[in-house]
Amino acid sequence: MSKILILYYSFEGSTREIAESISKVLKSDLMEVKPVEELKSKGFSKFIWGGYQVVTGKKPELIPLSKNLDDYDTVFIGTPIWAGTYAPPIKSLIEDYIEGKKVAYFYCHEGGHKKAIEKAKQAIEKKNAFIGAKGFMNPKKNLELSSEEAKNWAKLVLTKTIDL
Numbered sequence: 693m694s695k696i697l698i699l700y701y702s703f704e705g706s707t708r709e710i711a712e713s714i715s716k717v718l719k720s721d722l723m724e725v726k727p728v729e730e731l732k733s734k735g736f737s738k739f740i741w742g743g744y745q746v747v748t749g750k751k752p753e754l755i756p757l758s759k760n761l762d763d764y765d766t767v768f769i770g771t772p773i774w775a776g777t778y779a780p781p782i783k784s785l786i787e788d789y790i791e792g793k794k795v796a797y798f799y800c801h802e803g804g805h806k807k808a809i810e811k812a813k814q815a816i817e818k819k820n821a822f823i824g825a826k827g828f829m830n831p832k833k834n835l836e837l838s839s840e841e842a843k844n845w846a847k848l849v850l851t852k853t854i855d856l
């Protein structure tokens with residue numbers, strides 16, 4: 693089987709939980725993507741500051757990745773939804789790091805995610821093959837169920853074969 697890496701950004705832990713479940717079931721490597729400068733507030737102002745970053749198209753500098761992406765041909769990319777789309781560190785990742793891969797995309801949200809897949813698909817497809825996507829609504833509310841869903845989806849998505 694091809695070598696798989698699960699990459700994710702998580703501000704408050706939900707996306708991390710899903711990423712860990714996927715990594716466990718696929719027995720694949722896991723790497724957290726972190727911006728050099730993280731959002732400071734966990735209170736309401738996080739929405740203003742985080743939303744501002746998205747709306748103004750900020751692409752934050754990332755802490756150097758601890759894995760060599762050349763070693764993987766399939767990557768799963770996970771993100772919380774911010775202002776209707778992927779979080780800024782994932783924008784940096786998709787636009788500046790991910791090329792020539794098979795990419796599956798997953799995201800955590802609280803209901804405001806209508807265009808979440810389409811936007812990510814377009815961005816990912818510029819340089820990669822998009823192999824699937826799945827959203828998880830408030831996964832911490834029922835972590836066991838979300839984790840099961842994530843595992844089943846991850847196995848399913850890998851059954852698709854795409855030649856780059």
Ligand SMILES: Cc1cc2nc3c(=O)[nH]c(=O)nc-3n(C[C@H](O)[C@H](O)[C@H](O)COP(=O)(O)O)c2cc1C
Nearest residue numbers: 702703704705706707742772773775776802803804
């Ligand atoms: C700055 C910011 C903006 C957000 N915008 C949205 C949004 O537009 N739609 C939505 O459904 N959830 C939104 N959320 C909620 C998160 O997507 C949701 O809580 C997610 O599960 C968090 O994942 P995490 O724990 O991995 O950070 C936002 C959260 C933050 C911090």
